[in-house]
Every structure is written in C-alpha cells, then in structure tokens.
Amino acid sequence: MQKVKSRKVRRTLNPQPLILYNSLTRRKEPFKPLHEGTVGMYVCGPTVYSHSHIGHGKSYVSFDIIVRYLRFLGYKVLYVQNITDVGHLLESGEDRVLKQSRLEEVHPMQIAETFTRSYFEDMDAVNVLRPDIAPRATGHILEQIELVKRLLKKGCAYEVNGSVYFDTRSFKDYGKLSGRSLEDTVEGTRVGTRDEKKNPQDFALWKRADPEHIMRWPSPWGEGFPGWHLECSAMSMRYLGESFDIHGGGLDNQFPHHECEIAQSECATGKPFVRYWIHNNLVTVNGQKMSKSLGNFVTLKDAFRKFDPLVVRFFILQSHYRSPLDFSDEALKAAQSGWEKLFETARAVKKELETATDRTAREKIDPEPFRERFLEAMNDDFNTPQAIAVLFDFTRAVNQRLNADAKPGMSELKAADKLFSDFAGTVLGILPARLERGKVSDGSLDVALVQLLIDVRAEARKQKLFALSDMIRNRLKSIGIVLEDKKEGTEWKLEK
Numbered sequence: 067m068q069k070v071k072s073r074k075v076r077r078t079l080n081p082q083p084l085i086l087y088n089s090l091t092r093r094k095e096p097f098k099p100l101h102e103g104t105v106g107m108y109v110c111g112p113t114v115y116s117h118s119h120i121g122h123g124k125s126y127v128s129f130d131i132i133v134r135y136l137r138f139l140g141y142k143v144l145y146v147q148n149i150t151d152v153g154h155l156l157e158s159g160e161d162r163v164l165k166q167s168r169l170e171e172v173h174p175m176q177i178a179e180t181f182t183r184s185y186f187e188d189m190d191a192v193n194v195l196r197p198d199i200a201p202r203a204t205g206h207i208l209e210q211i212e213l214v215k216r217l218l219k220k221g222c223a224y225e226v227n228g229s230v231y232f233d234t235r236s237f238k239d240y241g242k243l244s245g246r247s248l249e250d251t252v253e254g255t256r257v258g259t260r261d262e263k264k265n266p267q268d269f270a271l272w273k274r275a276d277p278e279h280i281m282r283w284p285s286p287w288g289e290g291f292p293g294w295h296l297e298c299s300a301m302s303m304r305y306l307g308e309s310f311d312i313h314g315g316g317l318d319n320q321f322p323h324h325e326c327e328i329a330q331s332e333c334a335t336g337k338p339f340v341r342y343w344i345h346n347n348l349v350t351v352n353g354q355k356m357s358k359s360l361g362n363f364v365t366l367k368d369a370f371r372k373f374d375p376l377v378v379r380f381f382i383l384q385s386h387y388r389s390p391l392d393f394s395d396e397a398l399k400a401a402q403s404g405w406e407k408l409f410e411t412a413r414a415v416k417k418e419l420e421t422a423t424d425r426t427a428r429e430k431i432d433p434e435p436f437r438e439r440f441l442e443a444m445n446d447d448f449n450t451p452q453a454i455a456v457l458f459d460f461t462r463a464v465n466q467r468l469n470a471d472a473k474p475g476m477s478e479l480k481a482a483d484k485l486f487s488d489f490a491g492t493v494l495g496i497l498p499a500r501l502e503r504g505k506v507s508d509g510s511l512d513v514a515l516v517q518l519l520i521d522v523r524a525e526a527r528k529q530k531l532f533a534l535s536d537m538i539r540n541r542l543k544s545i546g547i548v549l550e551d552k553k554e555g556t557e558w559k560l561e562k
C-alpha cells in the first residue's frame with residue numbers, strides 16, 4: 067500500500083502527460099498503460115555470439131532511459147529482455163551461435179554463456195540497469211512448441227517435412243507495423259526454403275534440424291529448433307501476458323522480426339499484442355550502419371579502453387534515440403569534455419556541501435524552472451539531448467553561484483545536489499556511482515591509474531631513464547596490461 071501511495075505522489079510532480087512516438091501508429095501519443103500505475107515492457111535482447119558494439123550500446127542505453135524515467139514517474143515497471151542463444155540465422159541459413167562455436171571449436175552453449183556474461187559486463191559498465199527477467203530462448207522451448215501448436219490449430223501455420231511455417235496470407239494485418247505490403251516483402255527469402263513455402267513471405271516457426279545441427283529438440287514435427295521471431299512472442303507473452311504495454315528494439319528489427327512477432331502473436335490469441343512499439347535508430351560510421359557483418363564496428367570493450375564507460379553513455383544520450391548517431395573518436399572526445407563539465411560541477415556541489423553552513427544569500431539558484439524544463443524534455447518522447455541541454459544551463463547557473471563572493475548556503479546547495487542526483491543520476495544515469503554515494507572520487511580509478519603510469523613512463527623515456535620505463539612496461543604486463551607505442555602515443559589493452 068505504502069508504495070502505491072508514493073507512486074501517486076511522484077506523478078503529481080509531473081503535471082504534463084508523457085508523450086511517446088508509437089511506431090505502430092507513426093505518431094506521438096500520450097502514454098496510457100493497460101493497468102494504471104504498472105508497465106509491462108519487452109525489448110529484444112542480444113544474440114550472444116560476439117562482444118557487444120557501440121550499436122548495441124545505443125539500443126540498450128535508450129531503453130534503459132525509458133525504464134528509468136517510467137520508474138522515476140512512479141510506474142511499477144516489469145522489464146523483460148531476452149537472450150537469443152538459438153535460432154537467429156545468418157543470410158546463409160547458419161545459426162549465428164552455432165557458426166561461432168564451430169569456429170572456436172567449443173560447444174554452442176559455451177559461446178552463449180561467454181557472450182551473455184560479456185554483454186552484462188558491458189551493460190553494467192555503461193550503467194544500464196539489468197532487466198527484471200532475462201529469459202533465454204533455449205530455456206523456453208516448451209512455450210515455443212506450444213505456440214506453434216496453437217498456430218497450427220488456428221490454421222495460421224502449416225507443416226512441411228518437419229518444419230512449420232507461418233502462413234502470412236492468413237493474417238490480414240501483416241505489414242501494419244512496417245507499412246509494407248505482402249507484395250514488397252519477398253526480399254531475404256533464403257534459398258533452400260523457397261520450395262517448402264506456400265508464399266515467399268512465409269517464415270519458419272520451427273525448423274527441421276539437419277543431421278549435423280547440434281542445437282536440436284524433440285517436437286511433434288521431429289527434431290528441430292525454433293525460429294528467431296517465435297522466441298520473442300513466446301517469451302514476452304509468457305512473462306507479460308498476451309497483451310502488454312511496450313515492445314522495443316532496434317529499427318533494423320522492425321521488419322521482418324517485429325512484423326512477424328505481431329502476426330504470430332495476434333493470430334494465436336486474437337488480441338492486440340502490443341500497445342506501443344518503440345524503435346531506436348542505429349549507430350553509423352561515416353553515414354554507414356555499424357554492424358558486425360559490415361566489419362565497421364567498435365566493441366564497447368575497445369571504446370572503454372580509451373573512454374570512461376559513462377562518457378560512452380553520455381555520448382549516446384546526446385542524440386535522440388530515434389536519430390542516428392554517427393560514431394567517431396572526435397565525437398567521443400567532445401562528449402568527454404561535456405560530461406566532465408557536468409560531473410565536475412556536481413562534484414563541486416558535493417564538496418562544498420561538506421563545509422557549508424546555513425546562510426542565506428541574496429541571490430539564489432531556483433532549481434524549479436530547470437526541473438520543469440527537464441521534465442518537459444523527457445515527457446516529449448524521452449528527448450535526452452534537450453534534457454542534457456537543460457542540465458548544462460543548470461551547471462552554468464550553479465558555477466556562477468559557486469564562484470560568487472557570497473557563497474551559497476546549505477539549503478541552496480542541497481537543492482542543487484538533489485537536482486543533479488535526480489536527473490543526471492537517477493534518470494540519465496551519467497554520474498559515477500561513487501559520486502552518487504557521496505564520495506568525490508571518479509568511478510573509473512583503474513583507467514585513470516593506467517593512464518598515469520603511461521604518462522610517467524613517457525616522462526622517464528624523455529629523461530632517458532630506460533630501465534625505469536622498461537620496469538613500468540614489464541610490471542604492467544605481469545598484471546595483464548599490454549602497452550603499445552604508436553605514432554599518436556601509447557595505447558594499452560588487456561592481454562587476452
């Protein structure tokens with residue numbers, strides 16, 4: 067009861083309605099969940115066969131902001147984000163996880179485990195809150211088989227040679243999310259399955275496993291494995307019900323993945339599947355999509371060697387989630403100096419609070435207009451670049467006060483600290499946790515210390531103290547940190 071009460075209080079602090087862009091209706095709409103005060107949200111999780119890159123970072127940071135903001139407004143959010151460890155096929159028809167396991171000569175589940183851990187490690191670093199439930203596709207084979215059976219019974223699917231396909235002609239709304247008609251959706255049809263399908267747009271719900279396919283499960287149609295689209299429908303409905311509030315994912319998943327999810331879910335239940343579809347735009351490199359297949363990707367782990375993970379997060383939030391984000395080292399460097407300004411001011415306020423007394427100055431910062439403008443930005447489809455601009459304005463106002471002759475008093479500093487903590491901390495998640503806990507030191511001490519040693523070594527070499535510079539290099543190597551001297555300076559990486 068207590069919790070419900072506090073939720074109501076919070077929401078009165080946000081007098082404006084939350085408006086979000088719904089990809090399904092292609093317009094901005096006021097957010098109204100199915101059940102007052104609670105939100106069910108599902109986001110397509112990673113396919114775990116490689117380390118996450120900046121593109122994944124943009125997607126999961128974007129949805130993290132949505133979850134954080136909904137919770138800040140007082141909603142009780144159940145956030146489900148799956149792990150795809152089977153069924154996500156390449157154009158060649160090979161399973162991504164299985165292909166990687168062949169290359170590395172290990173069991174496919176070892177690949178899934180390794181990269182699931184790597185994914186959460188990176189997400190923890192960029193301060194993405196973990197989902198409440200992270201279901202794995204291989205752990206939900208029964209639910210998927212049940213869904214296929216249901217679709218067969220309803221006449222929306224058909225079986226051919228141990229594979230089951232969804233009959234797209236049976237669902238009149240096919241194409242409603244992407245705006246494509248059945249006629250212009252033949253692309254991507256794989257050679258080898260064309261002969262089995264009634265229509266080229268039909269997609270596999272269940273695939274017959276060839277003899278050498280290790281990932282296989284018994285089913286009423288013989289040994290096989292589930293299709294990628296099927297798993298998201300089965301797992302989202304398992305935890306959130308047959309109709310739920312928000313489904314998110316990358317823009318590249320809108321078609322065919324999400325279109326197919328809608329078709330099979332709505333055919334099976336006869337109910338609307340999702341109220342609000344939210345899609346994040348992609349990360350580009352020189353205008354081209356960053357992707358594993360194009361080979362132009364930068365992993366988050368690589369980026370963290372040069373930049374604090376929170377700088378990467380800040381960089382992502384400087385563009386709107388529905389806008390593309392062009393990646394370059396220069397853009398990250400610019401983000402770093404912006405982030406440092408914010409962070410330094412928030413830290414200065416904390417430091418000042420340690421010695422402040424309760425005096426009242428004639429001039430005072432009034433946080434209220436900043437608070438209102440920040441909420442206004444976030445209420446407008448989670449406009450983080452606008453919200454960050456408000457924080458910069460606030461930072462300027464705070465710095466003016468900190469540098470004034472009449473120092474700010476305790477209550478003024480506390481109000482400023484609360485605004486930073488609520489908005490830069492709780493909502494945007496760009497303040498280091500140590501600062502949040504009241505300490506003034508930076509969160510990424512180890513990165514700063516390695517850089518310090520690199521600087522000391524450079525100085526030692528300048529002074530021709532080569533024994534010392536070698537010692538620094540060797541001692542770092544003994545703890546797994548490898549230095550590489552390049553034209554632009556010394557870089558470091560963790561030994562594999």
Ligand SMILES: [Zn+2]
Pocket residue numbers: 109110111298315323
């Ligand atoms: Zn999905």
